[in-house]
Amino acid sequence: MSAESSRLPTAPARLRADARHNRDRIAEVARDLLATRGLDVPMAAIARRAGVGIATLYRHFPTKEALVEVVFAEKFAACASVVDDALADPDAWRGFRTAVERVCALQADDHGFSAAFVAAFPAPDARERERARAVEGMAELTRRAQAAGRLRADFVPADLALLMAANRGVIAAAGRAGPAASKRLVGYLLGAFDAEGAGPLPPPAPIDLLDAVGRPPAPPVRPRAERGGRPGA
Amino acid sequence: MSAESSRLPTAPARLRADARHNRDRIAEVARDLLATRGLDVPMAAIARRAGVGIATLYRHFPTKEALVEVVFAEKFAACASVVDDALADPDAWRGFRTAVERVCALQADDHGFSAAFVAAFPAPDARERERARAVEGMAELTRRAQAAGRLRADFVPADLALLMAANRGVIAAAGRAGPAASKRLVGYLLGAFDAEGAGPLPPPAPIDLLDAVGRPPAPPVRPRAERGGRPGA
DNA sequence: CGGTAAGCGGAGGGGGCCATCCGTTTGCCG
DNA sequence: CGGCAAACGGATGGCCCCCTCCGCTTACCG
Incomplete structure (x- = not known):
């Protein structure tokens, strides 16, 4: 946990003070926007909100993938x-349950997290190994919970992926209510996974059917030209 | 159920034979591509595969929304x-359960269905009323199943939206295995909804964590220019 | 069989996004 | 305080998408 991880071998280790400041500011803004609006946020928006030009953004992070990778590195570690x-x-069983709850909460708190978990991109080897270790850890939790007789025997590790995919869908649909909706879904599913039957449930979250089923990501205002009347006129 | 629903009042009711043929072919291709590749499929792809020019496509369906609306009308009805x-x-309880299973299966069989359920667009009034009726029907099923004592009392209609959102996420993540993964998720959740405890479960589907968590929609080949070495050459 | 309008196809306008180039500004060191 | 390289920022190119315009083809009707 040194203050700063190593940089590319060819790049100069020392940055000018303003450059360093800008880089940090960009990362900060990117963290916020990616979490809030997901991976679709344009680079230009990040640059603008950070108060820098696009070129500056691209100088510090040569590609959007690189920026996302850096921004979500800490989420990886948390996971x-x-x-x-x-x-x-x-x-x-408690270990299994809390791991599921907390990972799903991480997903819910950060719109971009799911999409960036594997970064969608090649992902550096180190990160890749970290991910593999986490997956193996979850599998181990599964085995233990089953051995303890509390996790139903027909549960398979792939069901964790099922859970996370479902969670992702709920979060995407619930918008602002994402965390609450996610908690309730996880509550239901943990109940379903539990060999001993259901426990209490988180409260329902106001999630609309239109959203559940696929409202467009962000239809703010579409002042597109009129249509209908032929251009004749 | 006349052979053809009424057309726009200003449009000529009679189409030339070739035009009619083309229109049908476009709708057919669109059905296929939208189901297979989702709403993101470009209009040009539909036109090309239908063997018509883009202009022809737009003549029959003035906007992409209109095409999607027409294509998914029947799915609405099925729902x-x-x-x-x-x-x-x-x-x-059986009514509730089969309704859930069948609606989720509709979702799973057709990648575009969820996204087009409300069409994402304003949606014609008739369709809108149909949708509202379906929603009300599901709420009624919920009440009955609860009155029968088989659906847990703390279940709320919004949980149906939760379910569909989760299902959507699973389908998006599972790709080819969508229907199987969806069945398993629904199996788990119906178990969790059931006041009397879990029943048997559909078999696990091979869904990968990378997909569950947000692999990019379609990263076929990205022969983008090399990067990494600074431009300094 | 011939005239006419309905229908056709492709080029291109407009917008959004990622990423780069180049003239200008500014922190840093002597 | 002066000079230089490092850093900056806006304009720009390339790509993909939705949709429209316009000259040519072809089915239909008398």
């Missing part, structure tokens, strides 16, 4: 540490 | 009739 915590729990 | 069937079932 991995959640799994580690869970593995340390002596109660296998 | 509504599923609810009607379920309402006719004397066993309230």
Whole structure:
């Protein structure tokens, strides 16, 4: 955990003070916008809100992928540490349950997280290994919880992917209510996974059917030209 | 159910034979491509595959929205009739369960369906009323199933939206395995909804975590220019 | 069979996005 | 305080998408 991870070997390690400041500001803004509006946010928007030109943004992060990778690195780490915590729990079922809840909460708190979890991009090897370790950790939690007899026997690790995919869908649909909706979904599914039957449930979240089923991502205002009347006139 | 629904009042009711043929072919191709590749499929792709020019496509369907609306009209109807069937079932819980299963299956069979359910667009009034009726029908199924004591009391109609959103996420993530993954998710959730505890479960579907969490929609080949070495050459 | 309008196809306008180029400004070191 | 390289920013190119315009073809009707 040194203050700053190593940089590309060819790049100069020292940045001018203003450059460093801009870089940090860009990362900060990107974190916010990516979490709020997802991966679709244009680079130009990030640059503008950071108060820098587009060129500056691209100088610090040669591609959008690179920016996303950097921004979500910490989320990765959080995810991995959640799994580690869970593995340390002596109660296998509680460990499994809290790991699921916390990972799903990470997903819900950050619109871009899911999409960037694997970064969608090649992903550096180090990150890739970290991811693999987290996945293996979840599989281990699954085995333990099943051995403890609390997780139903027909549960398979792929069901975790199912869960996360479902969670992703709910978050995308619920908008502002994402975290609440996610909690309720997870509550239902953990109940379904539990060999001993259902427990209490998080409260319902106001999620609309239109959203559930696929309202367009962001139809703010479409002042497109009139149509209908032929151009004749 | 006349052979052809009424047309716009200003448009000529009679089409030339070739025009009619082309229109049908376009609709057919659009059905296929929208179901397979989702709403993102470009109009040009539809036109090309239908063997017509882009202008022809736009002459028959003045906007992409209009095309999607027409193409998914029948899916709407199928959805509504599923609810009607379920309402006719004397066993309230079975009606609820099969309605959920069948609607989710509709979603799974057609990538574009979710996104087009409300068409994302204003949607004609008739369609809008149909949709509202279906929603009300589902709410009624919910009440009956709860009255029968088989659906847990803390279930709320919004949980149906939750379910469909989750289903949407799973389908988007599972790709080819969408229908299987959807079935398993629905199996879990119906188990969680059931006041009497879990039943048997559909088999697991091979869904990868990368997909669950947000692999890019379609990264076929990106032969983009090299980067990495600074432009300094 | 011939005239006419309905129908056709492709080029291109307009917009959004990612990424780059180049003239200008500015922090840094002596 | 002066000079230089590092850093800046806006304009720009390329790509993809939706949609429209316009000259040519072809089905239909008398």
